[in-house]
Amino acid sequence: MEHSEMIKSNADALRTLMAKRLGLKRGSLSRRVAKAGRQLPSGVRNDIAIVAEAEQMARNPKLAMRLDPNATKSAYDRAATHLKAIDVVDRRKGIALSVLGSMAFNFLAAITLFIVVLRWRGLI
Incomplete structure (x- = not known):
């Protein structure tokens, strides 16, 4: 028992x-x-x-x-x-940094694509 x-x-x-x-x-x-x-x-x-x-x-x-x-x-x-x-705090920091990193990458990719399109169209 x-x-x-x-x-x-x-x-x-x-x-x-x-x-x-x-x-x-x-x-x-x-x-x-x-x-x-x-x-x-x-x-x-x-x-x-x-x-x-x-x-x-x-x-x-x-x-x-x-x-x-x-x-x-x-x-x-x-x-x-x-x-x-x-470590709960470290897990939360890791998740936040992961989200911020992916957002930064997406922002840079969008800006690069925008510049390429402007260059292709002859506006730059």
Whole structure:
């Protein structure tokens, strides 16, 4: 029984970390993993999926006996370590710089095209 409680607390901790670090606040753990998509490496997604599956199995007493506590704990540790290492401020800066960079490129491409058209028409 204590293993089931440990799995539930680990799943709750992963839900909290995903809410804080990735902004995924709704849905079950498996749904949050699906929503995270490419924000998480495949190994971390697999580890979180292991914990989510263990949480589902822990609800049924007969299935709970089949769980491997060491595998579940190590999967939780790997996923939690990765989620704790995510810097939210740096992610936001990266997204903002990416958007600004693409806007600057599009602006320069439009200006270049405009100058080429003016030159082609003989207005410059």
